[in-house]
Amino acid sequence: MLEPIRRPIRRAVAPVRALFVSDASAGVLLILVAAAAMIVANSPLGDDYHDLFHTYWWPKEVFYLNNLHKWINDGLMVLFFFVVGLEVKRELIAGQLSSADKRTLPIISAVAGMAVPALIYVVIAGGDPRLIRGWAIPAATDIxxxxxxxxxxxSRVPASLRLFLLTVAIVDDIGAVLVIAVFYTSELSVMWLAISVAIFGVLVGMNRFGVKRLWPFVLVAVALWLAVLFSGVHATIAGVLAALTIPMRKVDGHSMLEKAEHGLAPWSAYLVVPVFGFANAGVHILEMSLDEVFAALPLAIAAGLFFGKQLGIFTIVVLAVKLGIAKKPDNANWMEIWGVTILTGIGFTMSLFVSGLAFGDNDLLIDEAKIGILLGSIISAIVGYVALRITTKHPEEASMHEEAKATTP
Structure with a gap:
């Protein structure tokens, strides 16, 4: 008797429920965090928001990490990069990047998806020498x-396209880490760099000699982080390097890497990244003039993310398939592939991170960069969603999904 009442209620709450389950929850949390940061930054609490993250606790000469913002970006974010490193290693050894036929399309797509946005950025903003360091900001996709x-x-989107987007974003992260290490490194300390190499060697040796517990790796990884911090290379690179030494070999049916990734991924997705987003997404936009909001920097970043990402990736996918270099994702048409390439223009986390490295203590340029990142990411999210919503529907994917759920113990 209650079914006629329950049915419209279920239909009404289904979109809301969909926001907080499966792949959507972490992304929606980021949207809410970014919105909260913008609201607080432009409210009467704006000064308190700034002071919370940027008030100095001690002189920089005492210890480089002298405010909450630096502890988040150079300390807490190491966990995010550690999880990225674990994910990359797993994919390289046993996942979608483990064989040439699987990794060809994601790799060439990610390279094109970094190069074209960077080129568009340079064309628009390259005339100002102050802005050239920001070329890598629109090159990253937020997984x-x-x-x-x-x-x-x-289930409207075929599983092959989900996998394609995920692997492109993972390769994209590898590229972003390399860019940070090579192009955003300050003056190097040879002594601390040598110490970092030695500590990394210890981690590799621990892997080789079969250390079976995670905590010794964690202790040595903390030492590696400190050494890399003092070396001049960005400290978060230590997270990736440490992750690459975690053993993948199976013991009792599980590997240390898989256990670590499974245990740490939720902390990264639901704590580290949201905290980073809240600390970095706030822009005092009400205090900026229209000339600053629509300056060359935000326009270059937004154009790089929205136009550059889809142009670079979609073009290379078409060329790779037509030339026989790679196969088109299964059960996907060209309109669906195009829709997914639009979503790669969502740059949030890594783009915000790179903008801080690119412009240092120049608050105006950092704020302009944030506007460009948020604008490009929001447009990419909305247009990509709408494009996929109106071009794709795969009922067979839904039935396969239901069958998989039914057979899961």
Missing amino acids: AFAMGVLGLLG
């Missing part, structure tokens, strides 16, 4: 945000 938007579409 959680992009997969969150894709998750909202449910």
Whole structure:
């Protein structure tokens, strides 16, 4: 008797429920965090928001990490990069990047998806020498945000395209880490760099000699972080390097790497990245003039993310398939592939991170960069979602998903 009442209620709450399950939850949390940061930064609490993260605790000469913002970006974010490193290693050894036929399309797509946005950025903003360091800002895709938007579409999007987006974003992260290490390194300390190499060697040796517990790796990884911090290379690189030494070999049916990734991924997605987003997404936009909001920097970043990402990735996918270099994702048409390439223009986390490295203590340029990142990411999310919503529907994917759920113990 209650079914006629329950049915419209379920239909009404289904979109809301979809926001907080599966792939969508982490991405939606980032959206809410970014919105909260913008609201607080432009409210009467704006000065308190700034002071919370940027008030100095002690002189820089005492210890480099002298405010909450630096502890988040150079300390807490090491966990995010550690999880990225674990994910990359797993994919390289046993996942979608483990064989040439699987990794060809994601790798060339990610390279094109970094190069074209950077080129568009330089064309628009390259005339100002102060801005040239920001070329890598629109080159990164935010995995959680992009997969969150894709998750909202449910089974309408074929599984092959979900996998394609995920692997492109992972390769994209590898590229971003290399860019940070090579192009955003300050003056190097040879002594601390040598110490970092020695500590990394200890971690490699621990892997080789079969250390079976995670905590010794964690202790040595903390030492590696400190050494890299003092070396001049950005400290978060230590997280990736440490992750690459975690053993993948199976013991009792499980590997240390898989256990670590499974245990740490939720902390990264639901604590580290949201805290980073709240600390970095706030822009005092009400205090900026229209000339600053629509300056060359935000326009270059937004154009690089929205136009550059889809142009670079979609073009290279078409060329690779037509030339026989790679196969088109299964059960996907060209309109669906195009829609997914639009979502790669969501740059949030890594783009915000790179903008801080690119412009240092120049608050105006950092704020302009944030506007460009948020603008490009929001447009990419909305247009990508709408494009996929109106071009794709795969009922067979829904039935396969239901069968998989039914057979799961």
